[in-house]
Amino acid sequence: MKIAIIGYSGAGKSTLAEKLSHCYSIPKLHMDTLQFQPGWQNSDREWMLDEMKNFLTKHEAWVIDGNYSWCFYEERMQDADQIIFLNFSPLTCLFRAFKRYLTY
Known part of the structure; x- marks a missing residue:
């Protein structure tokens, strides 16, 4: 099974990926972990x-x-068996992104 999760910042992509990876016992890749190095430096x-x-x-x-x-x-x-687009309201995404900012 191949699952691609896309959506806006703060939509919950990484959270859902964690849960699906655990549920189906498949490897996950958070693209943000490739993009951002410690100190939020771009790769x-x-x-x-x-x-x-x-x-x-x-x-x-x-x-x-x-x-x-x-x-x-x-x-x-093209390779994904399932593509999940998380389409939450801008206010919800902004709130979640702000919570993440405060956490990290």
Whole structure:
């Protein structure tokens, strides 16, 4: 099973990915963990592309959360058995993003 989760910042993509990964016992990849290094430093795009390609090649089943249209987006969407778009209100997403900001 391959599941792609997309949506707005603060929609709950990573939370849902955690739950689905645990429920189905499949590996997960939070694209934000590739994009952001400690101190919120951006990763090198070539490194991120290599990491994504390795993950997609290594695993026959996965759950990946994140949009990142420049990082194998078409391949992820074509390969996914399920695509989940979390479409919450802007106010809900803003509130969740603010909570995350306070946490990290």
